[in-house]
Amino acid sequence: MxxxxxxxxxxxxxxxxxxxxxxxxxxxxxxxxxxxxxxxxxxxxxxxxxxxxxxxxxxxxxxxxxxxxxxxxxxxxxxxxxxxxxxxxxxxxxxxxxxxxxxxxxxxxxxxxxxxxxxxxxxxxxxxxxxxxxxxxxxxxxxxxxxxxxxxxxxxxxxxxxxxxxxxxxxxxxxxxxxxxxxxxxxxxxxxxxxxxxxxxxxxxxxxxxxxxxxxxxxxxxxxxxxxxxxxxxxxxxxxxxxxxxxxxxxxxxxxxxxxxxxxxxxxxxxxxxxxxxxxxxxxxxxxxxxxxxxxxxxxxxxxxxxxxxxxxxxxxxxxxxxxxxxxxxxxxxxxxxxxxxxxxxxxxxxxxxxxxxxxxxxxxxxxFNAFVPFYANVNRTPDYMANTGERVTTENFYWANRLLGALADAQFSLCKSHIERYQAAVPIEGYRILHEYDERIGAGDVRGGDAVKLLEEANERIAVMVQEKTDDTLDKVLYEASCQMKNGFSRSDA
CATH class of the missing domain: 3.60.60.10 (Penicillin V Acylase; Chain A)
Structure with missing residues (x-):
């Protein structure tokens, strides 16, 4: 490997x-x-x-x-x-x-x-x-x-x-x-x-x-x-x-x-x-x-x-x-x-x-072409968006969404590069923000044990929702760029 x-x-x-x-x-x-x-x-x-x-x-x-x-x-x-x-x-x-x-x-x-x-x-x-x-x-x-x-x-x-x-x-x-x-x-x-x-x-x-x-x-x-x-x-x-x-x-x-x-x-x-x-x-x-x-x-x-x-x-x-x-x-x-x-x-x-x-x-x-996402590790479960990967290709999990994003963006690298760069910056920026929030909530609130785990899982779910939204948005932009470059395109419209 x-x-x-x-x-x-x-x-x-x-x-x-x-x-x-x-x-x-x-x-x-x-x-x-x-x-x-x-x-x-x-x-x-x-x-x-x-x-x-x-x-x-x-x-x-x-x-x-x-x-x-x-x-x-x-x-x-x-x-x-x-x-x-x-x-x-x-x-x-x-x-x-x-x-x-x-x-x-x-x-x-x-x-x-x-x-x-x-x-x-x-x-x-x-x-x-x-x-x-x-x-x-x-x-x-x-x-x-x-x-x-x-x-x-x-x-x-x-x-x-x-x-x-x-x-x-x-x-x-x-x-x-x-x-x-x-x-x-x-x-x-x-x-x-x-x-x-x-x-x-x-x-x-x-x-x-x-x-x-x-x-x-x-x-x-x-x-x-x-x-x-x-x-x-x-x-x-x-x-x-x-x-x-x-x-x-x-x-x-x-x-x-x-x-x-x-x-x-x-x-x-x-x-x-x-x-x-x-x-x-x-x-x-x-x-x-x-x-x-x-x-x-x-x-x-x-x-x-x-x-x-x-x-x-x-x-x-x-x-x-x-x-x-x-x-x-x-x-x-x-x-x-x-x-x-x-x-x-x-x-x-x-x-x-x-x-x-x-x-x-x-x-x-x-x-x-992918983005780096932070998750708390001391949890009992991970968000479905990260855990539900199977053999079926679907945008409902992070793995397949990123495989699709990479394959589309690679073919039109120059056109898609700016979309990818914005995506790769936006995800960790928001991830850091959520980590700072929960670090403070748990650390300052003297939360321990099972209560802490619940809050960490809540933070991870918020991060997963965020990254799915940003991944879907970037996939939409990259799909548009790739679609416009298809070889069967023609400039004259029916209108």
Missing amino acids: SCTTILAGKKATYDGSTFAARNEDSGSGSFMPKKFIVVSPSEQPGKYRSVLSHVEIELPEHPMRYTAMPNATEKEGIWAAAGVNEVNVSMTATETITSNERVLGADPLVRYLPEKDGQEEQAGGIGEEDIVSITLPYIRSAREGVERLGMLLEKYGTYEMNGIAFQDMEEVWWLETIGGHHWIAKRVPDDAYVIMPNQLGIDSFDLADALGEKKAHMCSADLPRFIEENHLSLSFDGTLNPREAFGSHSDADHIYNTPRAWFIARYLNPHSFRWDGENADFRPESDDIPWSFVPERKLTVEDVKYVLSAHFQGTPYDPYAKYGDPAKRGCFRPIGINRNNFLSLVQLRPSLLPELCAIEWVAFGSNV
């Missing part, structure tokens, strides 16, 4: 929040409808069975409530994708990442093998379908999330290479799988942000810390032996660069992956390095773009939405450009692509009541 992830520590953001954001994108030629829901403890199974790999896992008792962004249809499983649990711990899973032949030969992925020629079925490992559902309801910190998922990976293995983010009020951690059973995890520095574009990304790692105090690194217990026995470290000085040891550097990476990291870092750190020209420090195809950066200024929600919607605007590679060399337009895979399923940013705000601190920003469809 192709995706792009942005993580930020609490000293790197405008309000001291931790950020964890990810685009989930469908594979080439496919589009998966998504919805935004709440999973209650009563809906969580005692034994989990994967649809794709058939692995069965006994789950702990007493799961917690959590939000999720599952597939609208479960023929391929749940794919809960991203969410926040009731103690304000978040995770997003997964960023599909790359590896190399040496790693996968030494620790093969755990593939599902169906019954065949008298051989019994062999269950596969865990994967993106499963990871949120078997982890998020049971963890009370980001660090606990790493520990639980690490245990599950060692016990059951995985059938794919993945990166997973865990977040609480204090810490953000990034975990990467290595082969079928091994893993590493690194804490995002408090003053930094991390970019992950479908590659194994961690570029430095302290094994002594991971096997000792675990201040900022964790890993599977036998990782040093695994590295040594299979001659995986490529450094001359004994340091470990996981990207070199466990990752890939293919021609495909230079078209599909590294250009996304280049654009995001170029936008957020424009003066820190030379990004363009013959003497550039980093180019779109560079394999050594750092995993983390200290930003030149504090990051905002709007920054995250902009870079995760990017189509290389302002560069020669923009597919919508009307300038520069036509041969360069669209040569790299955009971040905001036609097959974005959703974008989720969890913002854990400090100095607020626990009921108020978790905001989940949500967008569906192609990020170039």
Whole structure:
């Protein structure tokens, strides 16, 4: 599953929040409808069975409530994708990442093998379908999330290479799988942000810390032996660069992956390095773009939405450009692509009541054309407009309305751009206004427990009504522009 992830520590953001954001994108030629829901403890199974790999896992008792962004249809499983649990711990899973032949030969992925020629079925490992559902309801910190998922990976293995983010009020951690059973995890520095574009990304790692105090690194217990026995470290000085040891550097990476990291870092750190020209420090195809950066200024929600919607605007590679060399337009895979399923940013705000601190920003469809909507996460249900997605195309839910909006606006980009820009600004402006109102009502009124939840759900309903009105209005405007450009149009009227 192709995706792009942005993580930020609490000293790197405008309000001291931790950020964890990810685009989930469908594979080439496919589009998966998504919805935004709440999973209650009563809906969580005692034994989990994967649809794709058939692995069965006994789950702990007493799961917690959590939000999720599952597939609208479960023929391929749940794919809960991203969410926040009731103690304000978040995770997003997964960023599909790359590896190399040496790693996968030494620790093969755990593939599902169906019954065949008298051989019994062999269950596969865990994967993106499963990871949120078997982890998020049971963890009370980001660090606990790493520990639980690490245990599950060692016990059951995985059938794919993945990166997973865990977040609480204090810490953000990034975990990467290595082969079928091994893993590493690194804490995002408090003053930094991390970019992950479908590659194994961690570029430095302290094994002594991971096997000792675990201040900022964790890993599977036998990782040093695994590295040594299979001659995986490529450094001359004994340091470990996981990207070199466990990752890939293919021609495909230079078209599909590294250009996304280049654009995001170029936008957020424009003066820190030379990004363009013959003497550039980093180019779109560079394999050594750092995993983390200290930003030149504090990051905002709007920054995250902009870079995760990017189509290389302002560069020669923009597919919508009307300038520069036509041969360069669209040569790299955009971040905001036609097959974005959703974008989720969890913002854990400090100095607020626990009921108020978790905001989940949500967008569906192609990020170039959609709007970012904030919702309180500590609720028992989400608005129907966000939760009722099915296979039927309809403007009565946010997913399909945005898919339609993007398809229409893309075909007439120049004519529709102003409508989209106004829409993308109007929705979060009104969303912020409603958040400020309810933050004050709940915080100042000493509202707690069930009463607070009711008010949060009321706020979410108001936000959903607002965004539906603005989405419908924008769809009307874009439909008009597209209709006027139909090839069967004719200027003479019947009147």
